[in-house]
Amino acid sequence: MHPQIEEIFDDAGSRYLKIEELRLVAQYASSVPERMATYRGLRDCELDVMQWVADQLQTEMPQEPETKLERSITNALLMLRHCGLAMLLNQDSIVKERFLNWVQPTVEVYGTQAIDARLYQLLNQRLDQALGKQMILLSPILLMAQNALLPQKVESANGVAIGW
């Protein structure tokens, strides 16, 4: 759960929640059905989306060794799953602690930035098609993760940079 909401419950013994605190809880609670629908959508389209991305990458980058492409795809799958969970729980620290901390140092060592940059463009484009409006919830955290891994900024497929 979002740390701000978690903190709200720390003081239950001494007082009832303030109006603005209740508003924060209500905002999250009302967004849960949409978050769950997006999470299910992501889960269901994961394989098709990533297979399409993998096929495109192999066509566009025939010079790249398959092991390098597979590494990038595996990392992207890991990123999608962590971003999905972070979106569901509205807790972006999940992406930082469980994914970025682990993958960030390896990207530079294995030199996959060029593959990753193209992969993210293809991925965002395909996810936009597959999830449509549901991307509103997923996109900010996905872009945050992608930008953390690449020196150049990644934009969402429709060109709208969503603030984080």
Next chain:
Amino acid sequence: MISVADLLIDKQLPGNYFAVDTYVRGDLEMGLIENRQGDRLIALPETLIQAIYAGLEKETGQASRLVLFNCGRWWGKNFYARFREQLTDYYKISPADMAMVEFLQALQQCWIAHGWGKIDLDHTHQQRGFLVVKICNSPFARLAPQNQQTSCHLEAGILSAFFSQLTGRELHCLQTTCESMGSDGNRFVLGLQKRLEPAEAMVAISDHDSIMQRLYQ
């Protein structure tokens, strides 16, 4: 062609096994803190660590360094066995076969998850047969008596046993800088005992670079 379904065949994508929020778990009512493998963890109060230092110093004097080093050796041997087991179970590869970048990542994250600070390896001297390890924000240094001596004998023992197991060679460990002496980190040099011996006496009077130069001679 790459098959994504094949990449997902094991269901488990290798993420950060040692992420703190998933690695440490437990049931406080049962008095249990465990890691995600189910091995029991124990939380050490700062006062207990300070008391161990003070008690050992009082009872054994100079020998307390050797006692702590040997405790660390015992601890490090078991720590390596657990670390190897966890990595092999989760990543399906033993630490000795892992790519260096992934091994270092795992070790760093493991160190952080246990609250031992940030560990880093310096391979600059590897061709000469030495590995330098730097640990920052160590609780063992912070709680040690602040004096003119290095104080991470426990960690030196852990590193000695850990890297001996990893490399299959009996390695000794010499601490050259210490946070308890105002340094920016705790530096340890690992190598064969007879090659480290010439530098043992220099630790109290020389800086890290001078000690490394001496070891090169």
